[in-house]
Amino acid sequence: MKKFGQQDGEAPRPGVAAEPGRPPPFRAPLRLAGTLAFAGFAVSLVAGLFHADTASANDHPATFAEYARSGIWTAVHLGQFAGMALLIAGLLVLLVVLQAPGGAMDWTARFGAVAAVSALALYAALQAVDGVALKHAVDxxxxxxxxxxxxxxxxAEGIRWLEWGMRSYQSFLLGAALVLAGAVVVSARRVSRPIGYLMALSGLAYLAQGWIIGTEGFTPANTIPTLAGIVLILAWSVWLLLSAWFGRRSSG
Incomplete structure (x- = not known):
């Protein structure tokens, strides 16, 4: 069949090859996903370094006095929100780039995206409560x-307890998003599968955080899940970043 614009006797034109030096279509959005995810982790980590937390978090008189003395409390929480927004954006781009196989994995990717967006929305509310309302209350x-x-x-203590509840459910949603996204990464096989395993493990760490915070608040029992979540997100975000920019497309 003659295509539109093709002259009689003219051979069909081959597909247009990618320009030299330009990444293939799959690589560019993957680089965006990796860059956003790692940038989100880095921004959150840097903002957290300025968070006033020398007192025991569940010792409210000591903690509230420390919060009241902080002159950058609201700015720190705005930075943490920016970091979370970048991380979630990276997850969403990644879920689109992976083009999950049909059937169960397609729905897994959709539920992962919904969980990620919900986690970001709840995190915005959490930072408004913690970074603004609690600051005014302790002042x-x-x-x-x-x-x-x-x-x-x-x-102030009532606002603190509200923070516990919001942080607990935000951790549940973020954990679910990471577990679901990890499953899609492993199934799609468009990036290294261990990235998906690490992502899912980081999600489990956040699920554990959600339970502990909801039942006990900011207790020392949450230290290990918190550190595990930080280390695991660092691991998979760096791996994804390096794979996107310097690696080859992997099927396993």
Whole structure:
């Protein structure tokens, strides 16, 4: 059949080859995903370094006094939100790039995307509560007259408990998103499969954090899941970044 624009006797034109030096179509969005994910981790880590947390987090009088003295509290939480937004953006781009196989994996990718977007929305609300509302509450408590301190402290503690609940469910959603995205990575086989395994393990760490925070608050019991989540996200985000920029397309 003669194609539109093809003259009689003219051989069909071969497909247009990629220009020299330009990455193939799959590589460019994969690089974007890897860059966004790693940038999100890095921004969150740097912002967290400035977070006031020398006092035990569940020792509310000591913790609230420390928060009240912090002059960059709101800015730190804005930085943490920016980091989470970049990380979630990287996950979403990755889920699109992977082009999950049909059937169960296609739905897994969709549920992973929904969980990721929900986690980001809840994280925005969490940072508004922690970075803005709690800061104003502890400032009011610190500046209150002695007769008013008890009531002001009760308000701040109520906001703190609200933070526990929001942080718990945000961790559940983020953990679910990472587990589902990890399953898609392993199934799609368009990047190294260990990246998917590490991603899923980081999701399990966040699921554990969600349970501990919801039942006990910011206790030392949450230290190991928190550190595990940090190390695992660092591992898979760096691996994804290097694979996207310097590696070859992998099927396993």
């Amino acid at each position: 009011a408590w610190a500046a209150a007259a002695e007769a008013d301190k008890s009531a002001r402290f009760a308000v």
